[in-house]
Amino acid sequence: MCAKKVSDSDEGVGAPPGRGDLRPTRAVLEGSEIDRALTRIAHEVLERTKGGEDVTLLGIPTRGVPLARRLAERIERVEDRHIPWGSLDITMYRDDLRMAPARALGRTEIPAEGIDGRVVILVDDVLFSGRSVRAALDALNDLGRPRAVQLAILVDRGHRRLPIRADYVGKNLPTSLRENVAVLLDELDGRDAVLIGPARPRPGEEDHR
C-alpha cells in the first residue's frame, strides 16, 4: 500500500509503475461511482464555499491533478463560474526524502490568480497516513498565504498518522495495512477505477504516507 502510494508522487524515475500489475485485486469503485462521487464533492464545495467564490483547486501529482481538473470542470458546469486549478508538487517537502535516492520532481503549476487570499482546496486520490497532505501544506506555505486550505480526497482508507482529515471525501474505504489501494484514472491509466489488493511486501518499510 505504502509502496504503491509512494510511487504516486514518484513519477519520472523511469516509467510510472503500471497499475495493472497488481496481484489478486478487486475493484471497489467503478467509473460511474467515481463520477458520482466527484459530482457530489463538486456540490459540497459549492455549498461550503458560498458558490465557489475565490476557490482554487490544486491537485497533488500524480493522480490528484486530473482529479482537480475534473472537479473544476464540474463546479464550472454547475455554477457557471471560472474555477482556477493547478498542481502542487510535494516531492521536495516529503518527510521520507532521505529514505530513497532523490526522486524526479513533479510539476507545480499555480494558476495565474495565485493563492494569496484564496480558498485553496488540495485534491488527492488516496488519503492514508496524512504525510502527503502535511508536505503539501508546507509546500503551500512557501507559495503564499491562502485564506483557507481544505482537502478533497477520492478515497479515505484510514490509518492516519498525523492529525489531518479531509473536508470532502469521495468514499470512505476501511482497509487493512496489508492491503493496497490503487486509483486508476482514465487520463493516465485508460480507465477509472479504485482497486484494492494485497500490498507488495516491502521489508523494513512500514508506512511512507
Next chain:
Amino acid sequence: MRHLLSAGDLTRDEAVLVLDTAAELARISGRSVKKFPTLRGRTVVNLFYEDSTRTRTSFELAAKRMSADVINFSAKGSSVSKGESLKDTALTLQAMGADGVVIRHGSAGSAHRLAGWVDGAVLNAGDGTHEHPTQALLDVYTMRERMGRVDGLRVAIVGDILHSRVARSNVLLLHTLGAEVTLVAPPTLMPVSVPTWPCAVSYDLDEVLPKSDVVMMLRVQAERMKDAFFPTAREYSRRYGLDRDRFARLQDGAIVMHPGPMVRGMEISAEVADSARSTVNEQVTNGVSVRMAVLYLLLGGSGSAIGNQGD
C-alpha cells in the same frame, strides 16, 4: 555516496533527469519564497583553489536555495597558503562532516582524487583543463530551452579548445544527448587527443558557421598559456573571433553562447555579445537552476540519483 566528476559519466537518462529537474526548479524560482527545505541540515563546502566568480556564487546560491549550509573555502587566506596539501584539506573537511564538496582546482583529476578521500559527494566545478560538468549541463539546458531540443543540434565550439574544460565536458555531454559537435580552433589550440573525441574538427570558422545551430565561443585562456599559440591577438580575432560580419552569416534562429568571462573584441565582439541571440546572461541564470538540480539529485535522497560511483 556518488559524485559528479565528468560530464561523460552521465547516461542519457541521468542527463535528461538533471535537465528536467532543473527546468522544474526554474519554473518555481519565480515564486515569493525561493527556498526549498530539501537539503536542510546538509553541509556543502565550496573548495576553490582557482579564482571564480560565476561558478562559486552560482553553487553557493544554488545550495542556499536548497537550504543547505554553505562553507566557502578559497585557497587564498586559508591554510593552503601555509602549505597544506589537498588531501589534508580534504580530510579536515571530512572530519567536519561535509555532505558535499564542490571543488575547483588547477590540476586535472583533482576532483577524482578527492572523491577517493572523502565520504561526501564530490562535484567537479572545474579541474584544470580537464572537465567542468555543471557548465556543460547548463549549456545544454540553455540550448534545450532556446532550440527546444538537443538531439540533432549542430553545435560549433570555437576557440581555445586546448585549455578548455568547458569544451571537453560539452563534447561528452552533447554526444550523449545526440548533438553533432564541431570543434573549431587554430591547430595550435587543438588538443593532441582530439581525434579520439566524439566530434568533428575544423580549422576554418567561416566554413562551419553557416552550418551551425549553436555557436559556442570560448575565451582564450592567456593565464594558462606558456607558449605563443598564435602570432597576435588581432590575428586570432580576425580568423576565429565572432564579429558583426560573421554574425550576419549565421543561420536564422542560431544562437551564440559563451561560458564567460568574455573578452569583448577578442573572441566575440561587443555587438554580438549584447545581441538578442546571445545567451550569455541566460546561461548564468540557468546555471543556478542546473546546480540546484545537481545538488538535489546528489544530496537530496539516501543515495545519489545521478553521477558515477566513487570508491
